[in-house]
Amino acid sequence: DVKVTQSSRYLVKRTGEKVFLECVQDMDHENMFWYRQDPGLGLRLIYFSYDVKMKEKGDIPEGYSVSREKKERFSLILESASTNQTSMYLCASRPNRGRLIGYTFGSGTRLTVV
């Protein structure tokens, strides 16, 4: 089974802090994604990556950046955390397009910014 592991289940940070959310997958998937989930809004794509050192903006990239130095690891960075970034953050991975396979999600990191 594919495993997508997110480093923290719960995180509390202060406004203005730099926050790193880590995600590691163990199945050599090319594609990795960061979503945030808020009640009534579903899952919204922040950033995604097709390959090492490649990244593309999703629908809500403002206030975030990402890093993919190794294929298995995709990090989400909140440059200066704000209270409106309090949310559930979900990482996902998928092999290359063209295959009938859905996304595999991690367990999520619930981030609270105070």
Add this chain to the structure above:
Amino acid sequence: GQQVMQIPQYQHVQEGEDFTTYCNSSTTLSNIQWYKQRPGGHPVFLIQLVKSGEVKKQKRLTFQFGEAKKNSSLHITATQTTDVGTYFCAGPYGNKLVFGAGTILRVKS
């Protein structure tokens, strides 16, 4: 922009009743995916539909893809308490998978 609308937002049913959630896209989709998220859990991939008019079944779950490939539905027959959770549809728009807001299903036993 790309939109995936999902209704209803919330449904509370008696155990044994049927349940349906509907998904509509603003544009034609190459495929549609469905996910289930249990309370406190993360989304889990259920199925992908690709063909116009396609119908697939997984035990008590029936998934349909519309003829125009712009809408889809998930129907659960005789709900059980294990069906509780949020059901999401998702469609690809270019390089991105866009999710609907989800339908929260609660089952009264």
